[in-house]
Amino acid sequence: MPDTAPESTPESTPESLPGSRPAGRALRLGVAGPVGVGKSSLIATICRALGEELRIGVITNDIYTDEDARFLRSAGVLDPERIRAVETGACPHTAIRDDVTANLLAAEDLERDFDPLDLVVIESGGDNLTATFSPALVDAQIFVLDVAGGGDVARKGGPGIGRADLLVVNKTDLAPHVGVDVGRMVADAAAARENRAVVALSRRDEESVAELRSWVLGVLGRFRAGAHVAQDPGPMAPHFHADEDGGYVHSHDDAPAHDHAHAH
């Protein structure tokens, strides 16, 4: 319960982090990915790993319920009042990209009510592979897949997989049970991402949690130093089609006929 979420003080801010919120607000970190890959669990892991040293708030975007907010509150990793749910009108991808108003207002409210916060984590409602956060809402984003979703998903690419600031391949402890080669899946992901960061995570594997923790601190440090620039993964990443002439880049800039799956 809340007793595991001590009131942080400014002194508890990691010394490695320059300045105290020179941007004037918390780092806003989005967490996106399909349903069931463990986004809420990942956020609980972040809170557990960093709750002692960072002042954290969480916003969830559930589709039908406030289930995710309740899960996180019951996980006892954060003061329940620091976890807020917003409704998305059945359009989770709209709420994080086309019209981010509800989430922006919730982030502002959280930061005002618990000023100062270091980190606001915004969890997308579980949507499909094309949902990504607008840079107007978050400074950085994590895209989450899990090994149980299939080893080939990372290879398929997409904006979140290809260009989120971090790709997490979650539930690696399940890999032996679902016949997935984690090393291969991570290698596929790294290739799809042109070597952007990938973490193979299991909340039961402390080494992987430490890797996630240090990634978050790294982004926070760069954000505070003014060195971090929010990246837009885009609605659909340009990708390379190999063919006999050497291949070509498919940009999607002029492909209205493309039939992208949509989870309305």
Next chain:
Amino acid sequence: MTSPHALSVAMLLADARLPSGGHAHSASLEPALLGGLPVAAVPAWLIGRATTVSLVEAGTAVVTARLLGGAAGTTTPAGAVPADTIPHATIPHATGPDGVRGPAGPASAVLDRVVDAWAARTPAPALRDAARLLGRGYLRLARTLWPDAPEVRAITAYDAVRGPLPRAVVLGAVAGATGLSAADAVRLTVYDDAQTAAAALLKLEPLDPLTPARWVLEACAAAEPQVPRVALCATPEDIPASGSPQTEGWAEAHALLSQRLFRA
């Protein structure tokens, strides 16, 4: 730079794609359906709203525009003259809300009176909260698009000191800033409410998507005889007090649910 026609502004504000947070709202429809309203009764319910609660919102917007000294009402609807001819003073630019004066006194005092009148006609806290959330979304939009308009400066200053204004008040300020006529502000309010509910209906109940479009126009038609009267509202006391107690009750019950698609 030339200004857009007021009709263009109205169309922008009425467009469901406008990124101001509206997509997460159902204009009280989800609360009504969960409260037991049969789908077959939705057309009548829409007409009921168009001739009661929508007119409260519309009157609030009209009075706001008029008291802040904007242009609303300067375009006289055919057959209506009196209140539309009231002289409008120009609000001098100022930084604090109390330093901003309209024809009816300091803008903050004017806004207080309008908000009080609106709140007295909107007894359910859940609906007032939802309206203020939408007002914040509208204010973000207004501050971005018309930052120098005296009406927008007045509500921005008020918001900073006294907290969020309901959507109808922000709409009134925008109407004043953009020259939207009082009658059209009324029509916009009625249409937006009906269309919001119609769009939400398609996410909640299986219907031919074109069916609710007819219902929206029927609701607008039902409100039309009231438009001149509401467009003439000049003081907070003039704002219609036509309530809908059942809607208020449903809104309160809905606010306590853990399973919902829409904020209200």
